[in-house]
Amino acid sequence: MKILLIQPPVEDFYQTTLRTLPVGLLYLAASLRSAGVEVELLDCQATLHRHVLELPPEFAYLQPFYQLANVSPFKLFSHYRHYGLAWDEIRERIRQAHADIIGISALFTPFYREALRVAALAKAVDPACPVVMGGAHVNACAEQVLADPHVDFVVLGEGERTLPELVSALGDNRPTALSALCGVGYKAGGKLYLPDHGDLIEDIDALPLPARDLIDPARYTLGGKRVTMLITSRGCPYHCTFCSIFLTAGRQFRTRSLSSIIAEMKICRERFGTQIFDIEDDNFSFDQKRAVAILAVIREEFGDQGIELLAMNGISAANVNEELVEAMRHTGFRALNLALVTSDARRQRATRRPGSTPHFDRVVQKGAEVGLEMVNYLILGLPDSSLEEMLASIVHLMERPVLIGPSVFYATPGTASYRQCLERGLLTSPELALQRSTCFPVETPSFTRRDLVTLFRLCRVLNGIKARLDTQPGGAGEYAWDDLAACPSLLTGLPRVDMLYHVPRKLTEVEIGNWLLRAFLQAGHMLGMRLVRRDATQVTYRVYEEISSAPVLATFRDMAIGRRVYGVKQPRAWTRLYGLYGPPVLLAEQALVSTTPLEGESGPPEGAPAYGSTGIQLHGRTGGIPTPEPTLSSALCRGPTGAGRR
Numbered sequence: 001m002k003i004l005l006i007q008p009p010v011e012d013f014y015q016t017t018l019r020t021l022p023v024g025l026l027y028l029a030a031s032l033r034s035a036g037v038e039v040e041l042l043d044c045q046a047t048l049h050r051h052v053l054e055l056p057p058e059f060a061y062l063q064p065f066y067q068l069a070n071v072s073p074f075k076l077f078s079h080y081r082h083y084g085l086a087w088d089e090i091r092e093r094i095r096q097a098h099a100d101i102i103g104i105s106a107l108f109t110p111f112y113r114e115a116l117r118v119a120a121l122a123k124a125v126d127p128a129c130p131v132v133m134g135g136a137h138v139n140a141c142a143e144q145v146l147a148d149p150h151v152d153f154v155v156l157g158e159g160e161r162t163l164p165e166l167v168s169a170l171g172d173n174r175p176t177a178l179s180a181l182c183g184v185g186y187k188a189g190g191k192l193y194l195p196d197h198g199d200l201i202e203d204i205d206a207l208p209l210p211a212r213d214l215i216d217p218a219r220y221t222l223g224g225k226r227v228t229m230l231i232t233s234r235g236c237p238y239h240c241t242f243c244s245i246f247l248t249a250g251r252q253f254r255t256r257s258l259s260s261i262i263a264e265m266k267i268c269r270e271r272f273g274t275q276i277f278d279i280e281d282d283n284f285s286f287d288q289k290r291a292v293a294i295l296a297v298i299r300e301e302f303g304d305q306g307i308e309l310l311a312m313n314g315i316s317a318a319n320v321n322e323e324l325v326e327a328m329r330h331t332g333f334r335a336l337n338l339a340l341v342t343s344d345a346r347r348q349r350a351t352r353r354p355g356s357t358p359h360f361d362r363v364v365q366k367g368a369e370v371g372l373e374m375v376n377y378l379i380l381g382l383p384d385s386s387l388e389e390m391l392a393s394i395v396h397l398m399e400r401p402v403l404i405g406p407s408v409f410y411a412t413p414g415t416a417s418y419r420q421c422l423e424r425g426l427l428t429s430p431e432l433a434l435q436r437s438t439c440f441p442v443e444t445p446s447f448t449r450r451d452l453v454t455l456f457r458l459c460r461v462l463n464g465i466k467a468r469l470d471t472q473p474g475g476a477g478e479y480a481w482d483d484l485a486a487c488p489s490l491l492t493g494l495p496r497v498d499m500l501y502h503v504p505r506k507l508t509e510v511e512i513g514n515w516l517l518r519a520f521l522q523a524g525h526m527l528g529m530r531l532v533r534r535d536a537t538q539v540t541y542r543v544y545e546e547i548s549s550a551p552v553l554a555t556f557r558d559m560a561i562g563r564r565v566y567g568v569k570q571p572r573a574w575t576r577l578y579g580l581y582g583p584p585v586l587l588a589e590q591a592l593v594s595t596t597p598l599e600g601e602s603g604p605p606e607g608a609p610a611y612g613s614t615g616i617q618l619h620g621r622t623g624g625i626p627t628p629e630p631t632l633s634s635a636l637c638r639g640p641t642g643a644g645r646r
């Protein structure tokens with residue numbers, strides 16, 4: 001018997017290439033091989049192939065937020081793309097595999113259409129070849145998946161035991177055995193038969209190690225070093241209302257032995273040249289003593305061999321103490337990915353999120369002391385959260401030496417949050433493909449999509465400031481913002497909405513970022529910048545105003561005045577937002593810009609003078625050239641000891 005295991009392509013506004021290693025399928029492949037089944041892997045995402053797609057009609061409402069050709073480093077997303085092998089190629093690869101069974105991994109509810117399309121291709125190639133589907137989406141929406149005409153079987157829970165049994169039953173032509181198999185859903189007599197629950201493997205140490213020989217290890221690199229996923233435990237005992245992990249991996253914390261973890265790491269190093277291990281456990285730190293012990297054994301085994309560790313799935317600070325932070329730092333962790341979700345105590349209780357903000361702060365303090373670069377994941381738009389509460393979370397992280405990792409809430413079927421959204425009519429559409437972060441799918445009476453977009457962009461802007469603080473020379477004490485962004489060598493003055501700027505060369509992302517940040521800090525506006533044209537002698541940009549929420553920006557300003565922004569790599573580097581200039585004034589109040597639309601975007605009017613001393617020309621729609629405001633430029637060029645700093 002031969003099975004073809006497929007990881008489908010995804011269609012979205014972005015892809016995180018580094019973390020697409022199909023470790024679930026590699027576990028399944030290893031178990032199938034142990035049972036004597038021949039396995040081929042078709043990882044549709046193991047390619048750099050991507051192409052732009054027309055935006056599906058149900059996504060059209062996102063267009064105003066994702067401006068194409070936006071060159072701002074604070075942009076959210078732009079094109080909707082297909083990431084992975086093209087559909088024709090997938091069909092051809094399925095045809096060439098001549099498999100007896102097709103197994104498809106459907107991990108993501110929002111990408112269910114991609115998984116079903118792969119199933120349809122498989123049936124088009126060979127209608128008699130059974131198609132089996134498993135993965136987190138199947139556990140969330142088993143009935144819908146099985147109802148699809150191109151899916152013959154679904155497997156709930158973990159598939160390492162069930163799939164080989166199913167393959168064996170199909171190989172021996174024993175359809176009667178199906179109902180006896182744990183976790184298998186099937187069709188008979190026009191009816192769907194779904195199991196009560198999926199399989200949960202108690203002794204995960206007994207599982208054969210993932211069949212990494214089926215992938216190209218050189219495809220997954222970070223800074224030129226090979227990286228792989230490592231799973232040391234499965235399951236999480238917590239009940240966070242938005243999380244669907246329990247549907248697949250249960251609530252029992254199941255662990256692997258230290259010797260098995262080390263054995264896997266050794267194989268990865270020796271056979272595949274792995275240097276970085278990304279621990280993707282559901283809750284790595286749930287048992288702190290165990291986590292510390294794992295790290296001690298790794299140090300013992302690989303001491304000076306340059307092993308690096310990551311936990312990109314995020315670690316809940318709830319179960320992290322000082323000893324664990326130190327052990328992480330001493331065992332190859334350079335970064336600590338935390339997952340506070342929200343700093344608001346009421347929301348933490350409502351979402352049953354473990355831990356507290358004061359404890360999170362202690363972990364951050366320790367992380368900074370030992371030199372870990374930290375990022376913290378926040379969820380924006382949880383049902384019942386208020387704008388003030390989300391802004392407070394953002395400001396909290398702004399004032400800590402962590403990058404802000406915002407994720408927009410989406411509701412996964414099978415979770416308490418999903419039920420809550422359904423009951424209260426919070427889903428803007430019943431279409432499950434929209435239940436992804438990039439779709440901002442949930443609005444409530446307390447916040448709109450525009451609010452969420454603004455909050456999301458605000459996080460990017462604050463991270464931009466943090467990054468600038470990190471590139472400044474080290475040392476204790478205050479870092480003045482005007483040293484960092486107010487006097488960039490190239491651009492003077494504030495960028496103005498609907499102006500064309502003609503520049504002798506392409507601006508760097510840092511230059512564009514500095515300039516737009518200045519508009520944000522001094523004028524309180526979130527601007528974008530579009531590359532309009534590029535020829536041999538000049539590059540033309542147009543500045544425009546991003547869609548943003550005035551209440552969010554106003555509340556943020558009120559909260560942020562006099563507060564500090566901290567760097568990440570240099571935790572003691574900080575600046576005071578608005579400290580130098582006081583509360584920002586609205587751009588409109590400066591009355592610098594006419595609102596008449598541009599007459600085409602063809603180039604500057606004849607004789608237009610250079611703006612500032614940098615060769616940049618402004619092109620206003622009325623043909624007139626607005627005079628740069630002298631007070632602004634002089635304020636901008638105050639030296640590092642300039643007045644006004646608090």
Ligand code: B12
Pocket residue numbers: 010012013014015016019020021022023024025027028102103104105106107108109110132133134135136137140155157158159160163231242243244245248249280281282313410412413435436437438
């Ligand atoms: C790594 C990961 C990613 C990676 C991508 C992984 C990949 N392979 O492509 C990245 C970081 C890119 C990612 C992104 C997203 N993710 Co993610 N991700 C995970 C994570 C943390 C681990 C997956 C994993 O490897 N698990 C370990 C292996 C062993 O388990 P497994 O893959 O589930 O496989 C087992 C079973 O499911 C089953 N099985 C799986 N496939 C098959 C196939 C067959 C035929 C059979 C029989 C059985 C079977 O058997 C396997 C072995 O036991 C999971 C959480 C989790 N613990 O699963 C979330 C998870 C899958 N992600 C989730 C989501 C929603 C997303 C996003 C869509 C969120 C968003 N931004 O909107 C994005 C996608 C964005 C994008 N544009 O790419 C949700 C999915 C829930 C759902 N029903 O939709 C999860 C469950 C997280 C959660 N908290 O709810 N993710």
Ligand code: SF4
Pocket residue numbers: 236237238239240243244245282283316
């Ligand atoms: S701690 Fe993490 S894995 Fe556990 S339920 Fe909460 S979000 Fe899910």
